[in-house]
Amino acid sequence: MVSKDQFRTAMSKFATGVTVITTIDENGQPHEMTANSFTSVCLEPPTILVCAGHTTNSFGYLDKNKKFGVNILSTGQQELGAYFAKRPEQQDGSAVYSYAYGDSELPILEGSLVFMGCNVVGEHIYGDHTIFVGEVEELMVASDDSPLLFFDSKWYDPSSS
Numbered sequence: 001m002v003s004k005d006q007f008r009t010a011m012s013k014f015a016t017g018v019t020v021i022t023t024i025d026e027n028g029q030p031h032e033m034t035a036n037s038f039t040s041v042c043l044e045p046p047t048i049l050v051c052a053g054h055t056t057n058s059f060g061y062l063d064k065n066k067k068f069g070v071n072i073l074s075t076g077q078q079e080l081g082a083y084f085a086k087r088p089e090q091q092d093g094s095a096v097y098s099y100a101y102g103d104s105e106l107p108i109l110e111g112s113l114v115f116m117g118c119n120v121v122g123e124h125i126y127g128d129h130t131i132f133v134g135e136v137e138e139l140m141v142a143s144d145d146s147p148l149l150f151f152d153s154k155w156y157d158p159s160s161s
Contacts, residue, residue, distance in 0.1 A: 013151075047134065
């Protein structure tokens with residue numbers, strides 16, 4: 001049997017881009033979650049998926065709202081990637097960021113490379129996570145910067161190589 005720690009170490013060897021998933025909390029305020037469990041599913045219709053752990057606030061908001069935004073982070077947003085990876089009670093308010101709102105009425109994290117506003121069209125529960133399949137209904141390519149990458153449990157800026 002493969003242990004949780006063995007699996008985590010193995011998965012750290014897969015380089016990923018970094019996204020912040022945005023949605024709305026019970027008070028109508030933005031809620032954020034850093035995620036690298038994101039991938040495209042198909043082109044027609046444009047569809048992606050994200051995964052959320054059942055013990056997170058994010059899971060509850062995604063499950064209730066049935067819509068979410070995907071913000072692909074640029075290299076200058078490493079601090080935000082780390083900040084939104086923390087549970088809300090661990091966030092101390094020190095991160096500086098701002099939002100815009102698009103047609104989807106979802107928070108768009110300013111400075112992101114790309115924003116995708118999605119409606120949940122499918123859900124699949126597996127283990128301690130739910131896979132949310134979202135149809136992309138809003139798309140903004142906002143920056144020509146390089147993407148923020150994560151590999152071997154470290155942040156990487158491909159433009160500095």
